[in-house]
Amino acid sequence: xxxxxxxxxxxxxxxxxxxxxxxxxxxxxxxxxxxxxxxxxxxxxxxxxxxxxxxxxxxxxxxxxxxxxxxxxxxxxxxxxxxxxxxxxxxxxxxxxxxxxxxxxxxxxxxxxxxxxxxxxxxxxxxxxxxxxxxxxxxxxxxxxxxx
Numbered sequence: 001x002x003x004x005x006x007x008x009x010x011x012x013x014x015x016x017x018x019x020x021x022x023x024x025x026x027x028x029x030x031x032x033x034x035x036x037x038x039x040x041x042x043x044x045x046x047x048x049x050x051x052x053x054x055x056x057x058x059x060x061x062x063x064x065x066x067x068x069x070x071x072x073x074x075x076x077x078x079x080x081x082x083x084x085x086x087x088x089x090x091x092x093x094x095x096x097x098x099x100x101x102x103x104x105x106x107x108x109x110x111x112x113x114x115x116x117x118x119x120x121x122x123x124x125x126x127x128x129x130x131x132x133x134x135x136x137x138x139x140x141x142x143x144x145x146x147x148x
Contacts, residue, residue, distance in 0.1 A: 001054055003100040004066045005114075006093060006107045008131070009059060010123040015043045015074030015082070020050065023071065032058045037071040039092060045084025047092055060110055062117030068096055076124025090134055094141040104135040104142070 011018045019042075024035035036058035037050040050071070051057055059069035070092060072085050081089075093107055108114070109131060110122035 001056065002066050003068055003096070003102065004106060005063070005068075006096055006102065007060045007063065007067050007069045007110055007113050007116075008089070008107065008123050008127070009037065009069060009071040009110045010076045010081075010127055011040075011071055011073045012075045012077070012122065012124070013073065015072075015079055018042075018073040020048045023073075024050075027058070034058070037069040039068075039070045041070065041072045041085050041088045041092070043073055043082050043085065045082065045088040047088050060113050060116045060118075063113045063115040067113075068100075072123065072127065074124075074127075076127040077121055078124075078126075080126040081130060086130060086134060090137045090141070093134070093138045097138060097142055104139045107131075107135055107138070 011023060020040045023040060027036050035050045038053050038057055040048045040050050042048060053068060057064050057067060057069040072081055074081060109128050111120045
């Protein structure tokens with residue numbers, strides 16, 4: 001799959017108790033054929049497998065084509081992502097940008113994704129406020145690759 005954007009989500013559920021299987025179960029009950037996200041980052045920073053990266057996701061109606069989706073467990077309207085989640089998000093975004101030859105301007109919060117057809121608060125104000133720092137770290141990581 002040709003990837004031209006990465007979309008960041010939150011689960012809008014408990015950061016500590018939400019699991020990949022609980023997200024998948026919800027997506028299946030909602031009529032999806034699988035979990036919609038390609039990766040899920042749990043509260044402790046573990047990057048968990050979701051849908052195959054070779055398959056189109058089902059995470060941002062109207063913007064799924066040629067995108068990868070990552071979901072952090074938590075409701076970031078009312079809580080903040082853990083340090084471990086932010087570090088893992090930087091790691092994953094850096095890897096995806098390198099693999100797909102993307103710059104940080106191709107990383108979007110769900111609610112600001114071009115073409116997305118659903119109004120949403122996702123990924124929550126407390127993750128939105130962290131995204132500039134996260135993207136700056138990814139950019140620095142990508143620049144290190146060039147210097148090496």
